[in-house]
Amino acid sequence: MNGRGHSAARVWAMLLRYLYLLRSSWPRTVELMYWPTLQMLIWGFMSQFLYVNSSYVFRAFGVLLAAVMLWDVLFRGQLGLSMSFLEEMWARNLGHLFVTPLRPYEWVLSLLSMSMIRVLLGILPAALLAIPLYHYSIFSMGLPLVAFFAVLLVMGWALGMAICGLILRQGMGAEGLAWTVVFTLSPISAVYYPVSILPSWLQHVAWALPSTYVFEGMRAVLFTGIFRADYLLTAAALDVFFVTLGAAAFLFAFHDARRRGALLQMGE
Amino acid sequence: MRFGESDERQPASPMLADQPAMSHIGAMFEPAVTVENLVKHYPTAVAVDGISFTVRRGVTAALLGGNGAGKTTTLSILLGLLLPTAGSVRVLGEDMLRHRYRALPRMNFSSPFVDLPHRLTVRQNLLIYARLYGLPRRGERIERLAEDLQIAGFLERPAGKLSAGQKTRVALAKALLNEPELLLLDEPTASLDPDTGDWVRGYLEAYRARTGATILMASHNMAEVERLCSEVMMMKAGRIVDRGSPKALIDRYGRTNLEEVFLHIARGSHAELERVA
Numbered sequence: 001m002n003g004r005g006h007s008a009a010r011v012w013a014m015l016l017r018y019l020y021l022l023r024s025s026w027p028r029t030v031e032l033m034y035w036p037t038l039q040m041l042i043w044g045f046m047s048q049f050l051y052v053n054s055s056y057v058f059r060a061f062g063v064l065l066a067a068v069m070l071w072d073v074l075f076r077g078q079l080g081l082s083m084s085f086l087e088e089m090w091a092r093n094l095g096h097l098f099v100t101p102l103r104p105y106e107w108v109l110s111l112l113s114m115s116m117i118r119v120l121l122g123i124l125p126a127a128l129l130a131i132p133l134y135h136y137s138i139f140s141m142g143l144p145l146v147a148f149f150a151v152l153l154v155m156g157w158a159l160g161m162a163i164c165g166l167i168l169r170q171g172m173g174a175e176g177l178a179w180t181v182v183f184t185l186s187p188i189s190a191v192y193y194p195v196s197i198l199p200s201w202l203q204h205v206a207w208a209l210p211s212t213y214v215f216e217g218m219r220a221v222l223f224t225g226i227f228r229a230d231y232l233l234t235a236a237a238l239d240v241f242f243v244t245l246g247a248a249a250f251l252f253a254f255h256d257a258r259r260r261g262a263l264l265q266m267g268e
Numbered sequence: 269m270r271f272g273e274s275d276e277r278q279p280a281s282p283m284l285a286d287q288p289a290m291s292h293i294g295a296m297f298e299p300a301v302t303v304e305n306l307v308k309h310y311p312t313a314v315a316v317d318g319i320s321f322t323v324r325r326g327v328t329a330a331l332l333g334g335n336g337a338g339k340t341t342t343l344s345i346l347l348g349l350l351l352p353t354a355g356s357v358r359v360l361g362e363d364m365l366r367h368r369y370r371a372l373p374r375m376n377f378s379s380p381f382v383d384l385p386h387r388l389t390v391r392q393n394l395l396i397y398a399r400l401y402g403l404p405r406r407g408e409r410i411e412r413l414a415e416d417l418q419i420a421g422f423l424e425r426p427a428g429k430l431s432a433g434q435k436t437r438v439a440l441a442k443a444l445l446n447e448p449e450l451l452l453l454d455e456p457t458a459s460l461d462p463d464t465g466d467w468v469r470g471y472l473e474a475y476r477a478r479t480g481a482t483i484l485m486a487s488h489n490m491a492e493v494e495r496l497c498s499e500v501m502m503m504k505a506g507r508i509v510d511r512g513s514p515k516a517l518i519d520r521y522g523r524t525n526l527e528e529v530f531l532h533i534a535r536g537s538h539a540e541l542e543r544v545a
Contacts, residue, residue: 006402013399017385020392024426091385096442099347099377100400101369261310261341261350264382 010102014110018084019117032118036072036126043068044134060222062136064192067215069130069138071191072123073149074211075182077156078163080118081111082178085164089172094257095264104254108247111164112157119153141218144227148214151232154239155210156182161246165253168262190215210235210242298361300325300450300482301346306355308341308506315341316352317506323499325449328476328483330493332526333503334534339486342503343452346484347377360450371450373401378443379454380436386428390419390438393427394445401446413441417471433464440468444475451475453485457492465489469496490527500526502533509533 022029047064050057057063088094097107131137138145163181167174188202189211195203206212213235217228257263301323308316316338323329331339344350345357348368357364362371384393391410398406414420417437422430430438436457443451456472457465469492476483487493493500494514502510502517510517510533514526521529 009402010400013396016399017388017392017396020388020396021385024387087385091387092382093385095349095379095382096377096384096397097400098349099372099375100397101372101402102400103369255351258349259351261308261344263349264340264344 006101007103007106010100010106011109011113014097014102014107015113018087018110018114021087022118029121032076032122033125036069036076036122037129039068039072040065040126040130041133044130044136047136048134060219061134062138062140063219063222065130065134065136066138066141066218066222067191069123069127070148070152070214070218071186071189072126073119074152074156074159074185074189076119076122077115077153078160078182079156079178080115081157081160082163082167083118084111084114085160085167086175086178089167089175098263104251108161108250111160115157115160116153119156141221144217144221144232147232148218151210151214151235151239154243158239158242158246159185161243161250165246165249165251168250168253168257171262185209185211188212194219208238210238213238298325298358299323300360301484302356302358303342303346304356306342306345306357307353308338308345308350309353314506316345318355319503319506319508321501321508321511323482323484325482326476326480327498328472328485328496329499329501330497331484331486331501331503332488332490332493332530334488336505337503338506339503340454341506343377343454343484343486346452347375348372373446374448375450375452376443376446376448377452377454378439378456380432380439380456380458380460381454382439383435384427384438384442387426389424390427390430391423393438394423394442397442398445403446409445410441413444417441417444432459433461436460436464436468440471447479447481449479449481451481451483453483453487455487455489456485457487457489465492472496490525490530494526502530504533 043064047057047061050064051061088097098104127138141148159182163174163177166177188198188206189209190198190206191211195206195212195216198206213228213231217231217235220226220228220231299322301321303322304320306316306319308314319338319342331342333339341350345352346359346364348364348371351365359368359371360374362368364371384390388396394410394413395406398409403409410423411420414423417440419434419437419441422434427435427438436459440456443453451472453472457468460468472483473496475481483496485493485497498513500511500514500517501508510520512520517529518524518526521532523529523532
């Protein structure tokens, strides 16, 4: 097997580890689907109510449902990565992993793959359930949906890597960040309302986030049927910037952990 | 039957391969480990203070010393888990600071203080590490190791539900998956009953004799070191204060066993130790 083959085998080995973990506990698998489905139910009924009471939702019934599901892509993308990372912290397993030929970037690739699997496991059942419940299919957005999904997933990865770097640096005391940081982006990502609602100074911050372009682009598709390619390109460029930053933060923190001797001690 | 009862306690002769796994013939004459002027400073402490040593290939050597002497720090640096402040480390002919991924596939590590993930079964854990080492015929390798180390009976049990003795044997199986040329062990028999500890020591002796591997261990167990090791480095406060074979050290300090030498060194002043050494 060549070097690249060995590398792919190690990424697969780590992915397998997380799949074994997922399989070992059915409540965890159910929990993956539980929250997105619950969110979809709440916002679905809210949409039905607002459809007859709000001109905003009347313009496109699925606008809130699509927003909640796409938001979950970002949230679950980040959480999926952070949770697999935290599994190694809780198991105090870094001391075993990094005396093998596993490279840090291979570990990161396995974390990203697991994040994608967790997002799909969480979001797909909710999206499919919305079809019979509300006669709304998010898949009717077509190809733009794939672009929105990709941009938000990559943004979740960038955030996840930065958070994992912080946990490596600060220890398990920073574990709570994995659940909370992403929510600070929710108000300024204009998930449920247009960015123009925000104060003008905050709009500058909002437009620096890939997620804002996705949610504005989503509304453009749903309200007017126009796909804003300019939004997508800007979001993709920002994604590249943030994911590079996230990966650099993670790798720096990993190197720093080797310097401080934290790889053997890290854990609960 | 409980592990270890009856004559099953005889260490099984390791039978993972017919030939030693020494693949780098050109580097055979270089010591397995060469450490020069190794220093590790933490903001509030000096863990390792300029030590130098070599470990010849095919021997079992030990780092001995009290708590905080710098043994585990030294092992961590040898494994590439910890970056030194200064100094150089060569393992199996490779510079560990620059090319550790050339050496890591040929070495392994076991410690009772670093458990395998608890929620995975023993087999799942071993399969994942076998994949990480890129081993072919993984299932077969695990079955043979399981037979050798008498862990076949609990391969499907979660690693977190094993007794201390079972965990030690599973950790040893993980450490021997890639049939390492260099095996680093941190307190290999800590928390084991004397019977199981004796079995593990027998197994390690048999493994080294069969494969020609090098074993470097950190230990507090003097009887274990006397039995297994031909070279001992006595550490105190981050420095190597004396070295030699167990017999040479016992003779030099005029004691009857290594434990007395250890106590003498642990309680003695640096000046006195330098005079004896």
